[in-house]
Amino acid sequence: MDRSVALVYADDTKSTNRHVKGVLFEIDANPELFGIQPFANISSISQFEDEAEVLFAPGSIFRIVHIFSDHSMWIIRMVLCGDNDHDLTPILNHMKKEYTDNAETHVGSLGCILVKMGKFDQAKRYLVRCFEELPPNHYNTGVCHHYLGIIASEKGDYDSNLECYNKSLKIKRLYLAADHPSIAMTYNCLGSIYLAKGEYTQAIVSYNKSLRIFKRKHGINHINIAECFSNIGCVYFKQKKYFEAQDYYRNALTIQQQQLPSNHYHIGESYVNLAGISWIFGELESALKYYKNALDIFQKSLPDLHLRLALVYHGMGAVYVKKKQFQEALSNFERAADIWRHILPSNHPHSIKVTRNIQYCRHKLNQ
Template sequence: VKEVIVQRNELAQCIRKDYNRRQFYNLDETLTMKFFNSKKTDEKFLTTSLNDDFIYSQMLIDCLIGTTPVSNDKNELVALCKRQYKNNSDELNILEEFEKDYLPERSLWWYTRHSFLYRLMNKAFRIENIDLLLLFRFFIRDIRQQLIKNKAASAIRAYRGQFICKEDLELLTKFSGEFISMNSFLLASSDYEQTRSSLLSFTSSYQIEKVLFEINANPQSDNLRAFSNITSFSYYRNKEEVLFMIGSIFRLVRIDRDINGIWHIQLNLCANNDHPLQSFIQQKKNEFDILDTDLISLGFILEHMNKLDDAEKYYRFVINQLPKDHNDRDRCYHALGEVTQKKGDYDASLKWYKKSIENDLQTSKEDNPNIATSYNSIAVVYSRKGDYALALESYRKALEIWKKTLGEDHPDVAMCYNNMGIIYHEEGKYSDALEFYHKSWNIRQKHLPVENRSLGQLHACIGNVHCRLRNYDLALEHYNLSLEAFEKSFLSHYPDVPMVLRNMGLVCQAKNQYQQALVYLKKAATVYRQSISATHPDIVQIEKTIRYVSSKL
């Protein structure tokens, strides 16, 4: 109990004062943090989506910064805010002032004012509202330019007081020594005593912890996200403030608790060459064929973040903006095929892939590798629909183009062989399936290390065919090679692993080797339990099989 107050007006005044103080010190503002685990030996974290979330968020921020704002963005943002705050006269007055007087060089002043701009933009970052963030592009770029223009001349140490939930604190503790990024602007203070005393002056509630971040940053490091002491530009001139750019990456150096119950967390701002993340980010960009920070690239990122409706919307928007003969139309058509395929709308997916081919044929030769990619995608859709004859026909068209333009030993040719093997497997044509799986393996083993995930999956497919043919020893041989590839890739909790272990158990069961079957089945059950619930059909089925095999001993 902080105080006992009996007068209603006095109580309201006390609550308002307490609220304003908490707002002034940013204590209640939710921090949007992303986490990256670089320890390849820590398999549990690698099997989560945390690393991918981290990388996607960095790529998304790069797109927001890199895409050029539309001249009407500010007007649209103002119109949206007027609707949002139509019953709030105070905010409408500030909004009118912003509409009339805003200048890029005053962006820091506006950000620190804690008005609709501050709240709405931070919320957009927190919930990843892409439409709203795009409207804020002009404001984000203006702030970034001011941070770059007024960057600190020497190393700084800043502090941030924060209330956070116990779950977030546990996550921070687990990631000690690792990397975190802030997916919004991070406002901190140069005054340690003021930050600490502000935390001490408030009582934290149940499940909420007090945290004091100590942030060290050196402007001499290369390729930093921008940061600056913004005291002279701030709305509150009596606050010594430092602002860090969205997407700033920190190494979590230390975390401990003092006698007053405040958790102290030391963060060091990282430059690109201080951490291994840039190679991961570049790898993802290459994987997604992201060539630039444009709206198409934004669509690719959103698609892989599983924000399919947003991705589809931006692809359609770009198509409507492009001339009929523009090369990027093909990229958008193909991307729309991917999105609608992922949404399960196979007829729409086929329409977009075929439109991509039509567009390519109008602007390039028939043996364009992009056309082969579209044929391969069409084949995947037909196979999902169960139309294996049309799937094989499209794979053959893709294969012919790739072999002609890329050569017999190209990885895309290997992928096509593998996909055709899957079709033959589904059709029960096991000899043909083995032939095409081995064709794929012969190419892939020239390009990939033995521990590659793709080789692990391929060995599992070959093992499955031998299992169907009752070549049990060969099946076990390839299953073991599959597990070896996954384990060397630090993917021993990869979703395919428990399926391989289960199949090994079933093979041993078929050979009446019940003791060994039980070993594999129990291992499979252990891995399954780490990623799916106890009531999942896979868990229920494997436990049933374990009981049956146990009864045979």
């Protein structure tokens, strides 16, 4: 294929809108890969004889390998995947079931997906537009408030987050029974905000309200139970009750490994939690192993610039500092900083902390 021709089209956006950048897709497609959707070089029948063209069939699945800017345009590198791609198939099947079974996502589906991808600004624009098109106190405004609350939490705006969740809960109560799973979901989210604000007693109260509803509706081995266990473990961790936290984290991981695909990001999050416990106990090799397990999962299931990846890199950096391997620590801190630079404001606690850690490692290396 002639890259220069593609660059002409990608660069053409400048002539129509100076605020828009062109995008160039670089696709690696192996025709011998089993189970792929068909594609073909159609240059010989193209209307434009001097252009090379490849046609991909509808339903083709691509793995995004890397996204970066060369200042003049965005470059997206992708690989064509087959039906039997063992990394993707379980994840895709689980995601299809998750989004078709979840009544919460019928209005906010795109917003929910964007939130889980870490695309918070795009998700907020979409949800605000949905919210503005709905009448006051419509059930779906509660759904929008819920996801806007998640975005505010990820941005570190906990007061706005708490306001969104309380509005969501108020609207849901107008339509749903007190023990509806959607109510439990909001209690769970409220618990996370109280946890972030350091109000641990209130966090436990909210998590236990959620846990009781989910147990009545789903039994003890449901994935929502695992989420409650994981969150309660986080409260105990903050309270420095590390053995209790470890028990809850392990129980959450056991359920997740039974109910989720092996590369699901929730399993990765449990590895991160257990890594934190190992780090506290001084079990550095165990902590590093958990972080590497989490990194392997996140690299397969999340976009390159996702918040969770940055948290893993930062955690690994902290372990290497304990091991006095400052070059490795610096490398991981810089990876975390690069991700947070793209998705968080410079005054966010994560951004401030990683900057200090980078300065510390550089100081140690220059001694």
